[in-house]
Amino acid sequence: GQQVMQIPQYQHVQEGEDFTTYCNSSTTLSNIQWYKQRPGGHPVFLIQLVKSGEVKKQKRLTFQFGEAKKNSSLHITATQTTDVGTYFCAGAGTALIFGKGTTLSVSS
């Protein structure tokens, strides 16, 4: 069945460093979505990418969708302590399949 892999599982950075999480699907996706979940909270929708090669930016966050629509990345520039949480990608094929998430911790 459809699988969505996400790496790394954990990432610790110093405040001000950059952070990237990668997502790979076993099948071509109609779209990919990214979510952030703070500790004790529920997933919050960040963005959806639909087009092959699409790049979208939200302030310090840059999202990319691969040309083959099977991989994606989220890059955070100059991390802040408010960025801590788990970032999930979710690939839309026949159903929305979530990756295992990357948990980001930031020390000041």
Add this chain to the structure above:
Amino acid sequence: SAVISQKPSRDICQRGTSLTIQCQVDSQVTMMFWYRQQPGQSLTLIATANQGSEATYESGFVIDKFPISRPNLTFSTLTVSNMSPEDSSIYLCSVESGHEQYFGPGTRLTVT
């Protein structure tokens, strides 16, 4: 946007019993989704619930264990039946609105 509420927010239940989780949305939506998130894990889709029809279950989930109701366009329930400790998890309902997916706050279930 969509605002979702769930009841109860948490519960501790004995094995063999059943718990019904309610999900209320502040707008009418076609599909409602039920997910499970075990501690420290990702989200797994249990089923998709359309109003007026039977829910569609994902592989590994069956109606007898997780019966779902969808009586109208703003409300759904998920029942976790004949619970065992392995059912301890957070259960979240979710809706799609305007190409965005919104999640409820979740129901944290502990089965002893």
